[in-house]
Amino acid sequence: MALLTRLQRVVTSETPGSVGVAALLTACLVAPTLLRLALDPVLGPTLWYPTYYPAVLIGTLLLGARAGVLLTLLSALTVSYLFVPPRHVLTLSGRDLAGALVFLSAAGVIVLAAALLRTALRRLQAAHEREGLLNAELQHRMKNTLAVIQGLVAQTARRGDDPKAFMHALEGRLGALGSAHDLLSSGRWEMCELPELAQRALAPFQDGGRIVIDGPACALAAECCVPLVLALHELATNAVKYGALSVPLGTASVTWRPDGDVIVLTWAERGGPPVVAPVRRGMGSRLLKRQAGLEAVDLRFAPEGVACEIGVRPAAP
Numbered sequence: 001m002a003l004l005t006r007l008q009r010v011v012t013s014e015t016p017g018s019v020g021v022a023a024l025l026t027a028c029l030v031a032p033t034l035l036r037l038a039l040d041p042v043l044g045p046t047l048w049y050p051t052y053y054p055a056v057l058i059g060t061l062l063l064g065a066r067a068g069v070l071l072t073l074l075s076a077l078t079v080s081y082l083f084v085p086p087r088h089v090l091t092l093s094g095r096d097l098a099g100a101l102v103f104l105s106a107a108g109v110i111v112l113a114a115a116l117l118r119t120a121l122r123r124l125q126a127a128h129e130r131e132g133l134l135n136a137e138l139q140h141r142m143k144n145t146l147a148v149i150q151g152l153v154a155q156t157a158r159r160g161d162d163p164k165a166f167m168h169a170l171e172g173r174l175g176a177l178g179s180a181h182d183l184l185s186s187g188r189w190e191m192c193e194l195p196e197l198a199q200r201a202l203a204p205f206q207d208g209g210r211i212v213i214d215g216p217a218c219a220l221a222a223e224c225c226v227p228l229v230l231a232l233h234e235l236a237t238n239a240v241k242y243g244a245l246s247v248p249l250g251t252a253s254v255t256w257r258p259d260g261d262v263i264v265l266t267w268a269e270r271g272g273p274p275v276v277a278p279v280r281r282g283m284g285s286r287l288l289k290r291q292a293g294l295e296a297v298d299l300r301f302a303p304e305g306v307a308c309e310i311g312v313r314p315a316a317p
Contacts, residue, residue: 021063028059029074036083048083049075049103056107060114068111075107076100192225194218194263198254201229205236205245215256218263219315227293228265228312234287235267235308243306244272262295262311269305277301 016024032051036043043050052075060068081088084096197220198213205211220228232254236245244250250272256265278301288308290297296311 024062025067025071028055028071033078045085048079053110056110057114060111061118065111065115068114072107072111076103192220194256198232201232202236205240210245210251212253221313221315223293224312227291230287231310239269244269247272263314265310267308272305275301275303275306
């Protein structure tokens with residue numbers, strides 16, 4: 001298991017640049033050639049290729065299938081020139097071609113197996129990283145949910161002293177909060193639309209229309225939907241905890257407009273407590289930065305209120 005973990009770490013490390021790739025290919029060609037020269041008295045004039053199979057395997061694992069194929073061809077040419085009699089001459093005799101064909105076939109199987117293993121290890125690593133992010137996000141959302149519920153209770157309590165009205169309003173808001181979490185956990189959509197997405201995501205935070213949602217109807221690309229919902233949910237959560245929605249007269253607005261190839265969505269808060277930029281960024285900052293599905297994110301802690309511009313791509317026609 002430890003060996004597999006080390007192999008996974010090596011295979012999934014960042015691919016080197018062109019110079020690094022050339023250096024690795026050269027090493028995978030020179031090392032077996034030097035080893036074959038050293039073993040020449042033992043292997044004799046017939047066993048030409050044994051030292052090259054491990055090199056093809058290592059090269060494919062480290063650099064991928066294309067590098068493995070290139071390394072296989074270079075190895076065949078090197079062996080034909082250095083070790084196949086008459087040496088230091090490229091010949092096309094039937095025996096030479098038969099030996100090269102056997103090597104190419106065996107090395108091709110090695111390249112295919114190593115490429116599949118490389119793909120599996122990289123996917124496994126990506127799954128582990130995604131699992132870690134999801135666990136961190138789950139913990140963050142649980143904490144945020146408790147804070148949102150506290151904020152919703154405080155907001156609802158300001159509306160009057162009637163216990164029945166209080167319970168009715170609170171139940172409705174908690175139901176809307178559950179609906180928003182259903183929206184977050186719905187996974188991948190073929191398409192989502194504004195303003196529906198914004199209305200559903202921000203429904204738990206509406207307190208007598210304190211969040212104004214305004215913009216033309218438009219469809220968004222599938223990969224933008226969940227990241228945008230998470231971003232809006234994070235902005236509204238922070239507004240309830242610390243920003244404009246934490247005080248009775250504070251408001252927020254969500255507007256959007258086409259801008260070239262993207263749609264720019266703007267969140268703006270007004271009437272809240274004095275804004276202080278956070279010294280430390282937590283899990284929520286990961287949701288409010290450029291990432292897959294969000295073309296651009298510009299979060300500003302302006303004195304008059306937090307503002308954030310988010311660029312998303314429209315759905316293909």
